[in-house]
Amino acid sequence: MILPKKHIRLTESIFGFGAFVLDVLERPMHLDDVWTRFSEINGTEKFQTYQTFDNFILTLDFLFLIGAIKVDKYSKISLCN
DSSP states (O other), X not given: OOSOBTTBOGGGSHHHHHHHHHHHOSSOBOHHHHHHHHHTTBTSSSBOSOOOHHHHHHHHHXXXXXXXXXXXXXXXXXXXX
């Protein structure tokens, strides 16, 4: 489920979900703020696949491991330069 395959849409994969999470991170934000912002579009026409909080955490782990996001000393998540 990390990468899209023949029967898994991009939005159902952690890889595709990560792109939407990165789009939400316009500025440094706390975890619950990022989830709240994403919840507004979760399952709507803009993001048609419903994602759970567990998948959200897995996606943040994935983005952190590939160096796309960082966490500062105030526990705010932000994009890496």
